[in-house]
Amino acid sequence: MKSRVAIIGAGMSGLLLARKLRKSKIDVTVYDQKHKLGHPVRASSILSISGLSALGIDHTKIPANELRGARIYADGKMMEIRSKKAMAYSMDRHELNEMIKGECVDAGASIVTGKRIDADRLDELSGDSVIVGADGFNSTVARKYGFGACAQHVLTYRAEYAADFEDGKIVELFFDKAVAPGFFGWIAPEPKGVVEVGIGIGQGHGNSKAAYERLAKMQRVSEFLASARLRDHGASVIPIGLREKFSDNKKEVILIGDAAGQVKATTGGGIIFGGNGALIAADAIDRHIKLGANLEEYERLWRNRYWIDMKMHAAIRKLYSGLDARHIASLMGIMKTVKMDKFLGEYGDMDRPSLILKRFFLRGFAR
Numbered sequence: 553m554k555s556r557v558a559i560i561g562a563g564m565s566g567l568l569l570a571r572k573l574r575k576s577k578i579d580v581t582v583y584d585q586k587h588k589l590g591h592p593v594r595a596s597s598i599l600s601i602s603g604l605s606a607l608g609i610d611h612t613k614i615p616a617n618e619l620r621g622a623r624i625y626a627d628g629k630m631m632e633i634r635s636k637k638a639m640a641y642s643m644d645r646h647e648l649n650e651m652i653k654g655e656c657v658d659a660g661a662s663i664v665t666g667k668r669i670d671a672d673r674l675d676e677l678s679g680d681s682v683i684v685g686a687d688g689f690n691s692t693v694a695r696k697y698g699f700g701a702c703a704q705h706v707l708t709y710r711a712e713y714a715a716d717f718e719d720g721k722i723v724e725l726f727f728d729k730a731v732a733p734g735f736f737g738w739i740a741p742e743p744k745g746v747v748e749v750g751i752g753i754g755q756g757h758g759n760s761k762a763a764y765e766r767l768a769k770m771q772r773v774s775e776f777l778a779s780a781r782l783r784d785h786g787a788s789v790i791p792i793g794l795r796e797k798f799s800d801n802k803k804e805v806i807l808i809g810d811a812a813g814q815v816k817a818t819t820g821g822g823i824i825f826g827g828n829g830a831l832i833a834a835d836a837i838d839r840h841i842k843l844g845a846n847l848e849e850y851e852r853l854w855r856n857r858y859w860i861d862m863k864m865h866a867a868i869r870k871l872y873s874g875l876d877a878r879h880i881a882s883l884m885g886i887m888k889t890v891k892m893d894k895f896l897g898e899y900g901d902m903d904r905p906s907l908i909l910k911r912f913f914l915r916g917f918a919r
């Protein structure tokens with residue numbers, strides 16, 4: 553039985569796992585190929601308040617921008633979902649990673665940066681350590697241990713600008729199959745006067761940079777860009793859909809976060825689902841090391857807790873991907889007529905559509 557844990561990848565999933573394992577006094581080392589974690593920034597970090605609290609992330613320790621809702625554009629029409637209170641915070645990914653890294657180090661975890669782990673090094677590490685692949689979409693651990701591929705992925709392109717953006721509390725989303733096939737475009741305010749403009753496209757629809765150029769020509773986006781100063785830009789990938797399997801008790805290997813495909817298919821948000829994967833994994837690893845329990849318990853618990861929400865996210869994405877801008881605009885019209893925009897502003901949940909449904913029915917019965 554192994555007594556230590558080697559985590560490959562110091563993204564949010566790997567770091568949250570290391571922090572929790574140290575609470576159980578387990579010996580843990582996290583390896584990352586990057587010298588500067590989360591840098592260059594290629595992803596936003598918009599996290600729901602309930603998600604932040606479940607993961608024990610204190611957003612007050614770093615600059616965080618309060619978000620109260622979203623404005624959705626399609627075919628020249630707009631629907632706004634606005635809450636009276638904060639729904640989420642956006643943060644800088646590098647600062648977020650550094651904050652959790654500091655908490656890991658304070659708790660006694662070893663963090664080795666600037667070190668890429670290859671298949672040979674995994675063989676060495678697996679001599680005395682449970683191996684955790686927290687190494688993202690292109691996981692070396694998944695390849696080495698024969699886990700299947702993620703079901704689907706989205707190609708993204710994002711650019712960061714220094715700019716003023718309205719009241720800074722609203723994210724803008726652009727749905728148009730001709731511009732962002734299989735996903736959507738966005739403008740999202742971040743802390744410290746930074747605004748992100750980004751786009752995602754489904755597989756088989758060309759490259760994301762070309763899609764970004766189409767987005768930049770949309771009227772609302774080009775108006776914003778006219779007075780914005782470019783700071784950084786680049787492409788990335790979001791896995792959409794779980795791997796067929798993400799734990800192997802015999803090999804004493806598990807995958808968490810993007811490496812496992814623990815991402816919301818609707819928005820590509822993966823920190824909350826991946827972070828919760830890390831918390832569930834920490835308990836399973838603790839029981840495995842101390843009591844010899846089966847590591848695959850982690851996968852069973854994760855699937856039990858999130859399968860309805862994963863299915864609902866996938867179904868919502870399928871719906872909006874199949875509609876052209878005109879039909880999305882009609883759907884928004886219907887939603888406004890039945891006051892769904894107001895309902896979502898009051899009772900919406902970014903992470904768990906199953907909770908929105910539950911609140912919708914409970915409210916219906918309560919009337």
Ligand SMILES: Cc1cc2nc3c(=O)[nH]c(=O)nc-3n(C[C@H](O)[C@H](O)[C@H](O)COP(=O)(O)OP(=O)(O)OC[C@H]3O[C@@H](n4cnc5c(N)ncnc54)[C@H](O)[C@@H]3O)c2cc1C
Binds near residue numbers: 590788
């Ligand atoms: C444009 C964009 C916007 C997004 N917006 C949001 C959002 O607003 N909210 C949200 O919740 N999620 C968002 N996401 C998704 C989110 O970024 C991911 O779900 C999250 O980063 C997954 O964390 P992770 O730790 O599992 O993997 P990653 O963040 O990918 O971290 C993996 C780490 O492993 C390291 N690594 C990889 N291979 C090796 C190796 N062989 N050896 C050593 N190190 C290695 C990498 O350097 C990296 O640091 C967005 C993604 C994109 C692309």
